[in-house]
Amino acid sequence: MELLGALDAPQHRYSELELYYEGRQPLAFLSSDARAALDNRFGRMVSNIPRLAVNSLAERLRITGLTDADVWDDWLGNDLDQLATVAHREALLYGSSFVIVWADPQGRPQVSVESARQVQVKRDPGTREVVAAVKRWRTATQTFAVLYLPDQIQHWRANTTGAATPAFELIETLDNPLGVVPVVELKNIDRLPILASTSPDMFDHGLSEIDDLKPLVDGLAKILSDMMVTSEYVGRPRRWATGIELVERPVLDSEGNPVTEDGEPVMEAVNPIPEGNRAMVSENDAAHFGQLPGAELRGYETAVNVLLGQIMAVSALPAHYVGIFTDNPASADALRASEAGITARAEARQAVFGRAWEQVARLMVAIRDRSEVAEVRARVRWADASTRSTAQEADAVTKLVGAGILSVPGALRRLGFTEEEIAQELLDTAQYKEANTHPEMVTAYRYYNGLAKEDAQKQKDAA
Numbered sequence: 443m444e445l446l447g448a449l450d451a452p453q454h455r456y457s458e459l460e461l462y463y464e465g466r467q468p469l470a471f472l473s474s475d476a477r478a479a480l481d482n483r484f485g486r487m488v489s490n491i492p493r494l495a496v497n498s499l500a501e502r503l504r505i506t507g508l509t510d511a512d513v514w515d516d517w518l519g520n521d522l523d524q525l526a527t528v529a530h531r532e533a534l535l536y537g538s539s540f541v542i543v544w545a546d547p548q549g550r551p552q553v554s555v556e557s558a559r560q561v562q563v564k565r566d567p568g569t570r571e572v573v574a575a576v577k578r579w580r581t582a583t584q585t586f587a588v589l590y591l592p593d594q595i596q597h598w599r600a601n602t603t604g605a606a607t608p609a610f611e612l613i614e615t616l617d618n619p620l621g622v623v624p625v626v627e628l629k630n631i632d633r634l635p636i637l638a639s640t641s642p643d644m645f646d647h648g649l650s651e652i653d654d655l656k657p658l659v660d661g662l663a664k665i666l667s668d669m670m671v672t673s674e675y676v677g678r679p680r681r682w683a684t685g686i687e688l689v690e691r692p693v694l695d696s697e698g699n700p701v702t703e704d705g706e707p708v709m710e711a712v713n714p715i716p717e718g719n720r721a722m723v724s725e726n727d728a729a730h731f732g733q734l735p736g737a738e739l740r741g742y743e744t745a746v747n748v749l750l751g752q753i754m755a756v757s758a759l760p761a762h763y764v765g766i767f768t769d770n771p772a773s774a775d776a777l778r779a780s781e782a783g784i785t786a787r788a789e790a791r792q793a794v795f796g797r798a799w800e801q802v803a804r805l806m807v808a809i810r811d812r813s814e815v816a817e818v819r820a821r822v823r824w825a826d827a828s829t830r831s832t833a834q835e836a837d838a839v840t841k842l843v844g845a846g847i848l849s850v851p852g853a854l855r856r857l858g859f860t861e862e863e864i865a866q867e868l869l870d871t872a873q874y875k876e877a878n879t880h881p882e883m884v885t886a887y888r889y890y891n892g893l894a895k896e897d898a899q900k901q902k903d904a905a
Contacts, residue, residue, distance in 0.1 A: 445576040446587065448644050449562035455647075456536055456559055462652050462659065463535055465490035469663055487670055488663040491764065492652040495757045499651060500531040502788035504825040505799065507861045511820035513803050514861045516810060520553040522802075523860070529555045530795060533628040537648025541626045541798070542577065542590075543805035551806035563627050565645055567637060575625035580604070590623045622815050624805055628798045630791070654756045662749045669742040676737040683722060685729035689714040758783035778828055788827035796822045825858045 461467040465488050505526050508514055517523065532539035532555070540556040540563070556577060563575040575590040580603050587610060589596040597614035618624070629635070629648040637645055688711040692700040701708045715722050722731050750764050760780040778785075803820035807813065826835075839856050842848040848856065850871075854864045 445562050445564055445574060445589070446578060448564070449560075449576060449578060451644075452647055453559070459535055459650050459652055462492045462656060463496065465493065467656075467660070467663075469660075469667060487667045488659070489666065491659050491662070491753055491757070491759075492655055494763065495651050495655060495759060496531060496534045498759060498763060498784060499534055499788055499791060500527055502785070502827040503527070503530045503791055503795065504858075505822055506825045506858055507823040507855065508803050509821045509823060511803050511807050511818055513806050513810075513820065516551050516806050517803070518862070520551070520806075522553060525553075525555045526799070529628055530791070532557055533630045533648065533795065534651045534791070537630050537650045539628045540575075541628065541802050543624045543626070543802055543809065545809050549809075551809040553802065553806065561625065563623070563625055565635075570635060570645070572623045572625060572627065575623050577625075585610075590618075590625050592618060592620075592622055594618050619812075620805065620808055620815055622805075626798050626801045626805070628795050631794060632790070651757070655753060658749055658753050658756065662746065662753070665742055665745045665749065669739060669746075672737055672739060672742070677739060679736045680734040681722065681731065682734060683715065683724070683729060683731050685726050686714060686724045687726075688712065758787045760784060781828065785828045792824045792827065796824070823855065826856075 458467075467488065469488070503526075505523070508517065529539045529541060536558040538558045540558065540561040542554050542556055542561075544552050546552040560579055561575065561577045563572045565571060566573050573592065576587055577590075578585065578587040580586070583601070583603065585600040585603055587598040587600075589598065595616040595618055596612060597616075598610040599613050600609040600611070602609060630650070631648055635645045690709040690711055693708040693710050695701050724731075747766065750766060753759065754761060754764060760783070762780065763784075799822045800820045803822070804815050804818040807818045807820070808815040835857060839848065839853045842856075843850065843853045851864055851868065854867060859867065
């Protein structure tokens with residue numbers, strides 16, 4: 443099972459990407475002296491830009507319908523209206539995510555979204571079509587693997603965790619009537635995939651939205667940590683005093699016992715005025731007190747803004763996403779203009795992921811209707827990736843309908859309604875018109891909507 447080796451190869455990379463996504467990456471520029479100065483109080487002083495970059499794109503990738511194939515009910519039945527966002531987030535983080543399509547015991551399509559940590563595929567070098575796939579998972583005592591092939595599905599098991607390939611034994615084989623591998627990869631790419639130089643049988647992995655951000659995020663974390671060290675030590679105004687005697691106290695070991703040298707306790711000089719005292723008092727007439735100014739931290743703000751500017755350029759995040767408040771857009775049009783970069787990037791991801799979701803829809807229809815996968819046509823419809831107010835969108839759609847350019851169903855799709863919501867809205871509109879045309883239908887219409895019972899209760903309460 444060579445695919446297991448291909449599955450293991452990028453695991454270290456995935457672990458590193460997870461650390462950045464969760465804001466737990468090591469502080470690359472933090473010196474040991476600075477770490478000691480912080481006393482582990484700010485050991486995780488990072489700004490979690492990677493999670494923001496991934497989620498800001500994922501929330502703009504919303505599927506609202508499928509055309510050419512009657513599969514939306516099955517789509518909703520598998521909770522893909524919710525899980526599709528999870529698949530997008532995984533693909534944006536790791537570079538790939540996977541969808542497995544098979545049949546449940548009743549023969550209905552069953553779809554699961556899978557992580558790149560557990561699934562890997564092999565592609566034909568010429569056509570780039572998936573020719574094999576594997577999913578592996580572990581329990582406390584065993585390791586399982588499922589090998590997906592165009593003609594069969596093999597279930598393997600090893601009675602140990604972290605098993606090597608020779609430890610697996612074949613326990614079940616199922617026929618695959620689809621004729622294709624029922625595993626679809628959502629791969630985050632912006633160029634044609636080529637065979638990896640490190641593995642001549644596998645293609646390069648997908649791109650993570652975090653890859654380009656890692657050095658910039660490390661630099662930002664370094665500046666923020668430096669700022670906290672500076673603030674801790676010299677950010678506050680320091681008080682000074684002359685003409686007063688220092689106080690000596692014995693040095694204690696880790697157990698609280700005095701440290702001795704040649705039989706004598708070791709002493710250390712300390713400030714006679716504790717740091718927390720609000721008043722500084724001395725009986726010595728020659729004593730003088732003063733205060734040193736605190737360190738200026740404005741230079742750190744400049745450095746942070748430089749790094750945030752580079753982060754915005756690389757990730758296409760607008761200024762108001764990363765906390766640069768001086769550049770907040772003053773109007774809705776300015777808001778849309780500031781988000782043009784991330785909108786264009788989201789639309790590019792829609793084009794990339796759309797092909798994979800269309801294959802998922804084809805597999806679902808083929809399983810449900812027992813038809814050929816290649817004969818099924820499907821196309822994904824996406825919600826608008828840009829930020830528009832409801833009033834703006836409704837006004838634009840109303841003008842298009844009034845000019846005869848858009849139909850009512852088309853207008854509802856433009857507003858982001860799902861196919862199910864569009865069908866229900868058209869039914870409600872037709873029944874409402876019928877009730878107004880024929881008054882005798884009003885009662886029936888109200889019963890249909892469960893309103894007659896409310897009317898009866900209101901009459902009873904009034905009596």
